[in-house]
Amino acid sequence: MTAEVRRDQQSIQSVTDGVLLEVRNLKKYFPIKTGLLQKTTGYIRAVDGISFYVKKGETLGIVGESGCGKSTAGRTIIRLYEPTEGQIIFKGKDISRLPENRLRQQIRRDIQMIFQDPYASLNPRKTVEKVLKEPLKTHRYFKMKSEYQDRVDELLTLVGLDPSYKNRYPHEFSGGQRQRIGIARALALNPDLIIADEAVSALDVSIQAQIINLLQDLQARFQLTYLFISHDLSVVRHISDRVVVLYLGRLMEWAAKEDLFNQPLHPYTQALLSAVPVIRRKDEQIRERIVLQGDLPSPADPPTGCVFHTRCPMAMDICRKQVPHPKAYRPGHFVACHLYD
Amino acid sequence: MAGPERLTKTVPGNEGIKQKRETMFRITLRKFMRNKLAVAGAVVIFIVVLAAIFAPWLAPYDPGHQYLLDKLAKPGGKYPLGTDMLGRDTLSRLLYGARVSLLVGFVSVAGIIFIGTIIGAIAGYFGGIIDALLMRFVDVVISVPSLFLLITLVTIFQPSLTTLIIVFALFSWPGTARIIRGEFLSLRSREFVLAARTMGVRSSKIIFSHILPNVMGPIIVTATLQMGYVILAESALSYFGLGVQPPTPSWGNMLQDAQNITIMISAWWYPLFPGLMILLTVLSFNFVGDGLRDAFDPKSIE
Ligand SMILES: Nc1ncnc2c1ncn2[C@@H]1O[C@H](COP(=O)(O)OP(=O)(O)OP(=O)(O)O)[C@@H](O)[C@H]1O
Numbered sequence: 001m002t003a004e005v006r007r008d009q010q011s012i013q014s015v016t017d018g019v020l021l022e023v024r025n026l027k028k029y030f031p032i033k034t035g036l037l038q039k040t041t042g043y044i045r046a047v048d049g050i051s052f053y054v055k056k057g058e059t060l061g062i063v064g065e066s067g068c069g070k071s072t073a074g075r076t077i078i079r080l081y082e083p084t085e086g087q088i089i090f091k092g093k094d095i096s097r098l099p100e101n102r103l104r105q106q107i108r109r110d111i112q113m114i115f116q117d118p119y120a121s122l123n124p125r126k127t128v129e130k131v132l133k134e135p136l137k138t139h140r141y142f143k144m145k146s147e148y149q150d151r152v153d154e155l156l157t158l159v160g161l162d163p164s165y166k167n168r169y170p171h172e173f174s175g176g177q178r179q180r181i182g183i184a185r186a187l188a189l190n191p192d193l194i195i196a197d198e199a200v201s202a203l204d205v206s207i208q209a210q211i212i213n214l215l216q217d218l219q220a221r222f223q224l225t226y227l228f229i230s231h232d233l234s235v236v237r238h239i240s241d242r243v244v245v246l247y248l249g250r251l252m253e254w255a256a257k258e259d260l261f262n263q264p265l266h267p268y269t270q271a272l273l274s275a276v277p278v279i280r281r282k283d284e285q286i287r288e289r290i291v292l293q294g295d296l297p298s299p300a301d302p303p304t305g306c307v308f309h310t311r312c313p314m315a316m317d318i319c320r321k322q323v324p325h326p327k328a329y330r331p332g333h334f335v336a337c338h339l340y341d
Numbered sequence: 342m343a344g345p346e347r348l349t350k351t352v353p354g355n356e357g358i359k360q361k362r363e364t365m366f367r368i369t370l371r372k373f374m375r376n377k378l379a380v381a382g383a384v385v386i387f388i389v390v391l392a393a394i395f396a397p398w399l400a401p402y403d404p405g406h407q408y409l410l411d412k413l414a415k416p417g418g419k420y421p422l423g424t425d426m427l428g429r430d431t432l433s434r435l436l437y438g439a440r441v442s443l444l445v446g447f448v449s450v451a452g453i454i455f456i457g458t459i460i461g462a463i464a465g466y467f468g469g470i471i472d473a474l475l476m477r478f479v480d481v482v483i484s485v486p487s488l489f490l491l492i493t494l495v496t497i498f499q500p501s502l503t504t505l506i507i508v509f510a511l512f513s514w515p516g517t518a519r520i521i522r523g524e525f526l527s528l529r530s531r532e533f534v535l536a537a538r539t540m541g542v543r544s545s546k547i548i549f550s551h552i553l554p555n556v557m558g559p560i561i562v563t564a565t566l567q568m569g570y571v572i573l574a575e576s577a578l579s580y581f582g583l584g585v586q587p588p589t590p591s592w593g594n595m596l597q598d599a600q601n602i603t604i605m606i607s608a609w610w611y612p613l614f615p616g617l618m619i620l621l622t623v624l625s626f627n628f629v630g631d632g633l634r635d636a637f638d639p640k641s642i643e
């Protein structure tokens with residue numbers, strides 16, 4: 001490890017005030033099993049050593065093409081998946097190795113998730129009331145029965161649904177309404193961090209806007225911190241304070257939203273942004289549309305050196321040989337690219 | 342803090358909630374009712390069940406009593422469905438035989454579903470090495486030629502109702518286990534299950550309160566189809582003298598008496614009625630099973 005890299009990693013760690021979640025060198029490999037005996041013959045490196053942090057009250061967007069490991073990262077952070085390596089530091093404690101019973105005491109209340117598919121994320125056999133009571137009862141949130149009732153009504157009101165619908169089943173609601181129920185469920189335990197994995201991707205554009213506004217209202221009201229995972233750059237641009245760009249399980253760039261969208265440094269980020277038809281502000285430079293060559297390499301057999309070099313229009317010799325580590329190009333703007341060595 | 346009324350109005354979340362409510366059960370029932378064969382099957386099963394329950398009141402004669410003067414009596418007159426070669430009333434024996442067939446069917450299937458569901462649920466939900474081990478065990482049980490095994494076991498132990506039921510339950514569950522495992526495997530990565538896990542709900546609660554209710558459809562369908570299979574197998578074994586033992590009447594052992602070709606020709610009613618009951622009942626269970634499968638299938642919309 002070069003001295004430079006070490007300094008940069010330190011600079012990430014030193015900014016700890018107000019940090020709610022920090023991820024250090026997180027890896028999640030899925031074993032590939034073949035044959036009759038299910039022998040492990042290789043690994044899908046879905047997440048391959050990413051580091052970033054989220055400050056309390058902010059929204060961190062995670063973007064990248066399909067299959068780059070966004071969902072895996074989110075699910076590993078909330079400990080639905082066992083991390084292969086690395087640390088997940090939540091409220092100052094490393095939760096990456098905690099067994100399930102400790103997780104239940106320590107984070108299952110404080111970190112919640114909003115899912116992509118509003119049809120699959122609610123149990124079709126449970127009424128809205130049961131759906132919303134489950135997290136509360138699991139953690140014995142209240143003592144009295146009436147308190148549970150009141151909380152259900154309160155939650156429905158919070159997400160803009162009429163409490164009188166609580167005895168209905170999910171199939172009686174539209175996609176947007178179901179997503180509201182999913183949000184209410186995530187709010188039930190008053191969490192600190194909400195991981196939203198493509199929370200609006202399955203919805204109509206007009207409904208997307210409503211849900212995003214709702215998420216922003218709730219954030220302001222309850223000082224929520226969001227990890228907002230999406231492949232949709234315009235949505236991420238709207239909601240995020242800072243953005244992490246992933247490619248093939250690695251972090252390419254990480255910056256404040258304005259910096260990232262106004263002056264993307266990484267060739268991959270530039271290519272991603274050039275593909276979005278967004279209304280550009282005056283101060284933005286007009287970018288040529290960069291079309292990436294070739295296909296996304298397999299995460300089971302990632303390229304050597306910089307994983308992006310096979311498709312990078314600017315690839316140099318060093319990119320094939322040496323892995324670029326994220327370095328601060330300017331305060332708070334990190335890029336993993338040899339162009340900025 | 343904003344009042345609830347204001348919030349409800351400003352956030353347009355309540356539009357278009359269906360006012361007409363239809364429960365899951367009604368939707369399923371409606372789909373089932375459209376399948377005429379399945380409905381007919383259900384009616385037949387209903388009648389057979391009633392007949393079995395009320396056999397003592399419905400039967401005109403004691404099923405075991407031999408009216409020696411009326412051997413092989415023709416249907417009609419004193420004996421609505423005739424008598425056998427010992428002079429026993431066929432109708433009464435059919436009614437009591439229904440009891441035996443349904444009893445063996447229900448108890449065996451309860452055992453099959455119990456074992457199959459537990460093994461399938463554990464394998465499918467936990468996956469990994471547990472799944473691999475349990476599924477190899479399933480393969481072993483499946484590869485045992487069950488009919489030969491049944492015959493062997495029944496020969497070793499005394500053929501009796503209990504032996505029959507135990508053998509059916511212990512060796513017919515693998516199919517059910519595989520189906521339930523498949524359901525659990527696909528449901529365990531569904532987002533509502535992941536949501537429950539992120540909230541800290543325990544595995545046992547997830548299995549019983551989240552996944553199992555969503556697998557009731559497949560369980561009921563398999564149970565119904567298994568009923569048909571068990572009743573058929575029971576009849577076959579009884580026909581070979583390895584199942585229900587005379588004098589207890591069963592549809593299978595009633596056929597056994599009629600193996601004789603002269604009887605088959607001269608007293609056609611004797612094998613006809615038990616054969617017809619087996620055919621009708623087994624077919625009905627299969628029709629109902631197929632109908633339920635379609636009715637539970639969320640993809641066969643409306
Ligand atoms: N449970 C799993 N087992 C094995 N491989 C997996 C699993 N989950 C994800 N993967 C693989 O890991 C890689 C990253 O997947 P992931 O779902 O995290 O990507 P994503 O960025 O969320 O993509 P999308 O935008 O399509 O949701 C993919 O190659 C995927 O096939």
Ligand SMILES: [Mg+2]
Pocket residue numbers: 070071072197198
């Ligand atoms: Mg995803």
